[in-house]
Amino acid sequence: MKRTQNEKISQIKIETLVVGIDIGKETHYARAFDYRGIELAKLLIFSNTAEGFQHLDRWMRDICKQQEKTEVIAGFEPTGHYWFSLGDHLKRKGHKLAIVNPFHVKRTKELDDNSPTKNDRKDPKTIAMLVKDGRYRDVYIPDDIYQELREAVAERERLQERLNATHNRVVRWLDIRFPEFAGVFKKWTGKTALLTLKIFPTPAKVLEAGADKILATWRTVVKRSVGIKRAQALVKAASNSIGRTTGHVASDASLQNLLAEYELYHAQHERLEQLMLELLLQVPNAAKLLKIKGVGLVTATTFVGETGDIHRFEHPRQIQKLAGCNLVENSSGKHKGKTTISHRGRKRLRHGLFMAMIAILGKNPEFQELHQRNLTREKNPLNKMQSIIALCGKLIRVFYTILSKGVDYNPEKMMGDIQQPVKIAA
Known part of the structure; x- marks a missing residue:
């Protein structure tokens, strides 16, 4: 390049x-x-x-x-x-x-x-x-497969936004109409909770049906054993509900529309992720990225789709600059300005790397060790955000090596260059 x-x-x-x-x-x-x-x-x-x-x-x-x-x-x-x-x-x-x-x-x-x-x-x-x-x-x-991956990642992002918006609207509905529902079910998206919202969405309908009918309804759909105690807890919560009761006909219709939207977007989301996996596996060496602990389908697909053909890059620093993760500073004369990342480049790639590193630090012992060394080293220790940005650069180098050379992820080799100095990033 x-x-x-x-x-x-x-x-x-x-x-x-x-x-x-x-x-x-x-x-x-x-x-x-x-x-x-x-x-x-x-x-x-x-x-x-x-x-x-x-x-x-x-x-x-x-x-x-x-x-x-x-x-x-x-x-x-x-x-x-x-x-x-x-x-x-x-x-x-x-x-x-x-x-x-x-x-x-x-x-x-x-x-x-x-x-x-x-x-x-x-x-x-x-x-x-x-x-x-x-x-x-x-x-x-991008040609062919890389353009397909970009389009798939963008579409998944759109569907995820729709899912989140619909989820929040259902939570708002429950807060207004049946706030005690969350005390019975931890998540309204579970199979039993979702079935309940479709058939017994309001406290009045729960009380009208009773615990036995509710349990029988659950068992027609839910394969695993569902106990009477949860049905009784739902009835008890409905009997003490403070939810709004006026305008219940239109609000029930609104909830059913929201549930239908959620199921539609959820099904589309699952099909798209399957497509993303099929596309990713067509890229040489891309499957090796999924073997890194903490790296999931979305991270690998976003990286490959946003960077395109890895062989067009001569050095991983070029990818770092493409993502806007390269370091810049404003200095003049005796004044030394603060060093930050440029934020210039592909926003989706930069965001994907950052979110990936958050997940990796929760699962990958090698990156966890590097993170701790960055925070506790004697000379020029980094704060948490600075360390995460530095590790994003490390992740880029790991991905670049795997994709360009076809090698497998090697934790020992990855830890081999930890003595290299790391500049402060904000």
């Missing part, structure tokens, strides 16, 4: 056509320049359709023929999801892609005319000039 600005600038050669594109939902704007920043054609306005893409292809092809250019690098801002289709099209055509930071575009747009004006004609030029100067980021569009 080419990372330094010099290496990026060196990719812009005499025979390179630099195209800046301002992305829109329905219409895109493009301008073309050479390696010195001289504009080579008039502004192109094209639609976000197949015909528009073909128009762009002809426009670039004609310029390359007239100006004797042999390659194209197209730069654009990552404007939401609107660039996905165009990016895929340009990649299929064999063109290089470059993403520029929207903040950089905002800061440099006044260089040409000393005006804060922002419009669809000006932005493509600003983008192209940033690309020409090497101030861009290489675009990585």
Whole structure:
């Protein structure tokens, strides 16, 4: 992976056509320049359709023929999801892609005319000039299995949010209508509790049915033995309930809708996790990640999906930077600023690594030992958060080695470099 600005600038050669594109939902704007920043054609306005893409292809092809250019690098801002289709099209055509930071575009747009004006004609030029100067980021569009994993992880995240929201709404309903229910059942999501909420959701219906009928109903569905004592405890709780009773017809309907939503999302969630496992096992060496104590399906899938092909990285530090876990500091002269992580990069990868480390520290003895050493070492001890961030970097190195070299997780070898100094991270 080419990372330094010099290496990026060196990719812009005499025979390179630099195209800046301002992305829109329905219409895109493009301008073309050479390696010195001289504009080579008039502004192109094209639609976000197949015909528009073909128009762009002809426009670039004609310029390359007239100006004797042999390659194209197209730069654009990552404007939401609107660039996905165009990016895929340009990649299929064999063109290089470059993403520029929207903040950089905002800061440099006044260089040409000393005006804060922002419009669809000006932005493509600003983008192209940033690309020409090497101030861009290489675009990585995952192929096949890695894109599938990214989509699966994003969909699981969406379903998990829906499940959590529905769970909280059911808890709210119980707090209002039947607050004593939680004293009988620890979790309303259990099979017996869920059946009770479907058939006897309110204290009135519990009292009307009685303990014997409730027990008989439970035994028609729940295979394991269910005792009469729990049914009696439910009836007793219902007899002393302080839950609201007005508006019970509509509230019962609301609860049944919530339960149906929960079961739907839960079933979708389970099917998706099965799909995630099937996809993960298709990636070389990815199954080895699951053998690390504390590393689960979600952690492994998130890491592989967000990083993509591991062989595009030359060093695990590049993955650390991709996740925004690399260390940065603000220092000047005698002032030494506080060192923190950059928080620049793929947010889902950074969050996944952090949550994974929390789980790993609860189960994995090797990482637990490293954590304790970070906290108690004589020289420059870390606090808990600093240690967790440092161990996230360690986890990245472990994952990188396993995926790139195909080796199995070795606790002894993993502990071998614990003497390496660790910088403070906040």
